[in-house]
Amino acid sequence: MIAIDRRSFQHFDWLLLALMLAILAIGFVNLFSTTQPLPPPQIGVASEFKTQLAALGLGLAGMVVAIAIDYRRLERGAPFFYVLVLASLALTVVFGIEIRGNKSFLKLGPFSLQPAEFAKLGLVVMMARHFHRHPPTEVRRLIDLIVPALLLALPVALIIAQRDTGVAVLTLLIGATFFLFVALPWRTWAILGVIAVAGAVGAWEVGLKPYQRARVLSFVQAGSGDSHGSDYQAIQSRIAVGSGGLTGQGWLQGPQNRGQFLPTQHSDFAFSVVAEEWGFAGGASALVLYAGLLLWGLAIAANSKDGFGGMLAVGVVSMLFWPAVINVAMVLGLAPVIGVPLPLISYGGSQLLANLVALGLLMNVSMRRYMF
């Protein structure tokens, strides 16, 4: 079962590792700055920084395990993980602790976990298994989509029950990515489109909290807004990004960051600070590295020799792609303010842990591409 034999080691994906480590490095250097516990000009190490370092250690260990197992065994065990994930989500709905209106954290002794982060991973593995057993190229009827749709709807419903709309939308997008591969006729796509629009309108009416609607509206009416209410974060973020210029204000030197003008600058607005303190040079490099990681992930998916590996790789890429796109678009003022962290760069232990395990699976698929 633990099968890192010589052959797979020869095929170890150094590029993937390098890309990942580079992004992580940016994340931690930036986190040190965004979590400064002391007012400038003093500096110190924040407790959040230490927590994130601990999560990194745990995540790398999880990654090694994810690399070591034969992913075909994972295919067989997928339903087990899936049920485990559903159970932990249900537990959170009942016993979770409430933080800022969201009931999405589960307290385990000194740790608090966000099961929704792991739910994405469980969902990806389960969807990959489903589309491996029912290859998407053979899905031609709408009725064939009922089972995967249910697989997706269950965790999303449980996350909505935790009132964590941001993560629910993300999970939905990640799961929906798999549907892009099905070979439905265009008419069926059209019907799906109508359903999606109806769903979006319904969600707007009943699913969103008033402040969330205000954020979207303030974004749609952008330009007219000044610095009031919902628009405040967006404006501060733009000022932070813009003031970075070509080369940035310098590490630990960003006035927007250290002056605490940005709310949650260590989590949702982490990239604003990268741009403020490292300028276009730093911000663009981070984006290039990110795009490189995603593209390389897609290449691994394309090169995979079996359906499960390919689907798994696509799932992992979508796990990184959607939050990254939404987060960066928000920071750059291209999307409304949504509480979605930037994977590998924003603060958040559960998020880091889940993403490192996911990258471990991607590495696993990559290493075994010559084996089957």
Added chain:
Amino acid sequence: MAHLSAPTGASLEGRIRLLAVLVLLIFGGFVVRLFHLQVVEGEALRQRSQKNSIRHVELDAPRGEVLDREGRVLATWRSSRALRVIPNDLADRARTFAALGQLLGASGAELDAMAGPSKGLARFRPVTLVEDLDWERLARVESHGYALPGVETFEQPRRFYPAGPLAAHLLGTLGEIQAVQLQRAEYATYHQGEVIGQTGLEARFETHLRGSSGRRDVVVDAAGREIEELHEQPPELGGRVVLALDRDLQEEAEAGFRDVPEGEPRRMGAAVAIDVRSGDVLAMTAFPSYDPNVFTSRIDHDTWRALTGDEWKPLRNRAIQNHYPPGSTHKPVMAAAALEEGVIDRNTRVYCPGYYYFGGRRFGCWKKEGHGSVNVVQALQRSCDVFFYTVGVQLGIDRIAKHVSSFGLGSRTGIDLPGEVTGIVPSSEWKLRRFKEKWYPGETVSAAIGQSYNLYTPLQLAVAYAAIANGGRVVKPRLVLRLEDRDGRATEEYAPEVRGASSVSDANLAIVREGMTAVVEVPGGTGMRAKVPGVRVAGKTGTVQVVSLDRVRGLKELEIPIRFRDHAWFGAFAPAENPEIAVAVFVEHGLHGASAAAPIAQRIMARYFQKRGLSPPPAAKPEPRVAPARVQQASASPAPPATPPLAAVANP
């Protein structure tokens, strides 16, 4: 192997390629947008960040009130204005500080140095230069505001103790939070520079009194002037603390210390009055004292030095933070122990010739000619030392210690104030532990009259006397009745608590009460000066020798240097037959319990029973009050107590 690759059809790869194009387009778009924001619009946005037009202003919350049991205010807050600068917004730094210096009557260069650098990140941080501006200087600065960009005045609620030094040691002191305190979990929500309670109730109930600070988000122009308010969250007043204290009794206790006959030095010491039934702390004072208002703004160096450098330590709450030998106030608990152990009964008589021999050593009675034959009631009434030498030796130190401790002596009373000391009740085991030495029977002789290792706080003595009065219940002193939120709704009630029971039966305590009543009420008693019209009082005087008699031989009392004078005690409760209030008064170097301490206890009790309607109001004969100039003595006076220089003592 081929069959495994079958599902990965060409269309799958096609879709993946499509996704890759999507990723490229989106991230390409991001880079373009980033370039636009940072390089094209960059300069404009950078300027906005430098003079960020949105500013967050923290609004300090006023601290909650402290009230006495009748709702009278002991601590509240007042409004004040302070002046601060934001170095980044200063237009012409040199000129601004020169002008400010003139307006404030201060040195411009000094203000400049305080304001910090105009470079680096620190330049955005507002620096408070002057706190609690008086109206004249405030008006001058305000009228020149337009010419001083980067300078502003702001509202700063300030702690205010309307009664000045009244109950200072209970209320405590405020001070800036220290680096070590910031590390502690209880101060997790505090920030550098915040003023918190450092001692007394201010410290004990810090989080309740603190209130929550508010915040304003405002748009300011390039000069830092406010243009528009975006959002205001007003600060919220802290919660209230309602004390068991009675302000009238507190004033009486403090006046008792302050009103000193002409020619005598200031009185030092402590007084405590508690309700023997509930343990309510009705009054508690310590002298020398201070005015807690001096700690509410930046305390100036001289005042601070005067308070901390004073050899008599005015910041110390002598009622709980110092312990003293009890002297003869120890005799009632000794009598209780002897009665309980059966060493004596109500009628056992001891002959006092004026001295007592033990182990070849002579121990004198304070009355050289002797008391003759006395029983326990008479021995208490006249404070006969020989009687207690005799019963003490028969009891032995360990039986004494057992009973004495059961009255709560030698252990913390548990009052809701920080810094209480334990006191000491010596025993053979204690001495072995402390000095690695066995207890000598001869030491029991002096222990019997409270002149050994025994050390009690004035509060402990009040609690022990309350236990004698109430039939043996050792109450926990209740200083706080309840906590209330800022609107006066009770959030936490403190019920009366009993810490334990004395080991002495009420029948035996009744005999002790009889003896203590004789001290005040029967002619020939040592505590006649504690008499309260309309009420029978029980009490006991105490005088504690501070140095051996040789040091002061031949000197008249008022010629003895203060530090060598005896301490004076008086403990009491009343009404004797149905006690309500117990009082302990300690006058440090006050010479005689009967003359220095008993009158203070008398004033407190008289005031209590006047309020209860049991004692007639004070007659037309007004008590001579000393001029208020002396009232201030304690607050900041750097002058040492009026100690006559040793050389002068030689004068006849």
